[in-house]
Amino acid sequence: MDDGIEKLESVAQHALDWGRDNKVEFEISKTEVLVFSKRRKVLQASKEVAIRIGEEEFAIKQGATKWLGFWLDPKLSFKTHVTKRLTSAKAVLQRIKSLSGSHGGLRMRLMRRVVVAAVNSIALYGAEVWWRGQQDRAKRLQLLLNSQARAITGLLPSTPVSTLLSAACLPRAEELLDYRQRRFAVRALAAPQDHPTHQLLPGNFRMGQLHRHEGARERLSSVGWLDPDKTHRTLGGRLAQQVAKVVTYDTEYGFGLLEKVVTPPMSLEPSRGDRNCTLQRTSAEQAEALTLFVASADARDENKPFGAGVAWFDRDYWRTRATPLGRYLTTIDAELFAISSAAREAGLILRKQEVRHVDIVSASRGALAAVNGATLWMSPLVGDTVSQTKQMRSKGCTSRLVLVTDDEDIEGMSAARIAATRAARRQPRQLRSASLAYVQQSVRETKPTVAKMNKFLGDSKKSATARYLQLKSGHAVTGVHLFRMKKAQDTRCWWCGSRQQSVNHLMFKCREWRRECESMLSTLASKKTTISARMDGQDLETLFGEASIETVLRFIESTSVGKRVEAYDAQRIVLKIAGQEIPDRHIPTAGIKQWMASAVDTQLNQLFHTQFHQIDEWDVELLDRDIDEDWGG
DSSP states (O other): OHHHHHHHHHHHHHHHHHHHHTTOOOOGGGOOBOOOOSOHHHHHHHTTOEEEETTEEEEBOOSOEEETTEEEOTTOOOHHHHHHHHHHHHHHHHHHGGGEETTEESOHHHHHHHHIIIIIHHHTTTHHHHOSOOHHHHHHHHHHHHHHHHHHHOOOTTSOHHHHHHHHTOOOHHHHHHHHHHHHHHHHHTSOTTSHHHHHSOHHHHSOGGGGGTTOOSOOOOOGGGOTTSOOSSHHHHHHHHHHHHOOOOTTTOEEOOEEOOSOOOOEEOOHHHHHHHHTOOSTTOTTEEEEEEEEEEOSSTTSOEEEEEEEEETTEEEEEEEEBOSSOOHHHHHHHHHHHHHHHHHHHHHHSOOSEEEEEESOHHHHHHHHTOOSEEOHHHHHHHHHHHHHHHTTOEEEEEEOOTTSOOHHHHHHHHHHHHHHTSOOOBOOSEEHHHHHHHHHTTSOOOOOOOHHHHHSOHHHHHHHHHHHHTOSSSHHHHHHTTSSSOOOOTTTOOSOOOHHIIIIIOGGGHHHHHHHHHHHHHTTOOOOSSOOHHHHHHHTSGGGHHHHHHHHHTSOTTOOOOHHHHHHHHHHHHTOOOOOTTOOHHHHHHHHHHHSSHHHHHHHHHHSOOOOHHHHHHHHHHHHHHHTO
């Protein structure tokens, strides 16, 4: 501790001296001193010491400090950071909820975009660093995702989590955290080799297990990342572990990392007229120009490698070069190797005969774009191509890449494809290490799978969509569900007086919505979606299938199925059962109260004994209060 304080004071004094010499003034009073350690003794000792900077003394801060959006605590456990980020995300979600609810608002597709963009970006900030499989943090994030799903869909709190997340098209917390950390590991792996983030990864992970036996002078890397069941202590080890879990590759050879090459790349030729002239340049009479055709092929099997082929016309026949490649590649990698082989072959031909111009013809737009867009740091395959180009230019030979399409009948391309297919059947000799494109593709395939949102659900009114999803899940505003949740005294249907108001009853058998139901079934029949006369659970599954979504949504929009009964609806039902005339919806508040006073008489009381549960003073008081709230009385 004492040595550390002396070093800090020395560094601070050096900064002050530099500022004095360069006329820069520091605001010393804003200085904060932090100590990071896992040892309790060190943290205890830090409470009793102070650091002197200039004329002021500063005690070591004991709590967490915010730095670039990160809350750093003395033990670097990130507990404070996780708590504050989740709290901020919950506050944002609470404000966003007002934009959409089960009664209306933003449509579900737009609501999902807003929630994911605004809430997840806050909650998951820095998750790549602190995530190491902690179940308590995953549970807290899962609760936030559940709240997001309810805000998106309008489903009830009693809905199962699996149904909730599937309807909102959201992944589970652990899958989301793992995938986010895995993507960060790929970005670190694809960074330049002198980048600090890249150097976090273990050396024997980046360059292979053989790296330690090839005279490497860096410190020996840990091999703990090879054990998928054990969480590695260091951040670099955890990132390597995430990649090793999902990417199949040869750990002895590592990955094909970016290399530093300072050379301008070859140019991509877009002119079709020049390309046609180039393709005709295959005879020995045009000795000053050379055209090489490249192609790649795979063995259509995960356990077999790729192959690369190069073909060029020499005197009276086609000559080819076939190279078997490794299996941990992509098609673009194989095409890049074929282009590199063609450039190398052109260099060998230059030694034997005089050539002023070389054209390399390929059908891979992605490979040509990778070569044309080469930067300071590039893949080894692009770097080799650029290096060969530089050597050809030094000998006075120009080069060009030419793009063709697969459907063009070109003899040279056919010869190159045959050579590549033949090479793919042999044991690999080149590119034993996994390419970065292959790693990126493998990691993208592990993205948490979520159900694709149906276009009718995503673009329909939120009130109808919410009721549809509630009825489909079975956790809806029905007599059966409310009675099960102890929110109702019985399971009777408040629309038609039936003894049991279930989802099946509302969708098929409720007398109140008889005409709308018949219209819905007729529309489904015209679309060849058959509902049997039994109208049982199997028919209900058919009704909520993908093919019937649009029709069922129209039915729900035209009815009040899945809604709570309001004061006017209760009045309407009672009058209908009593055989009286139903008043207009825009009835004055005084008229409603007058009707309510006359409704609780002996005749209606007996009616409710037979049709509903008996009305008592509490029911009347509650209904009267609802009328006051709805009509402003």
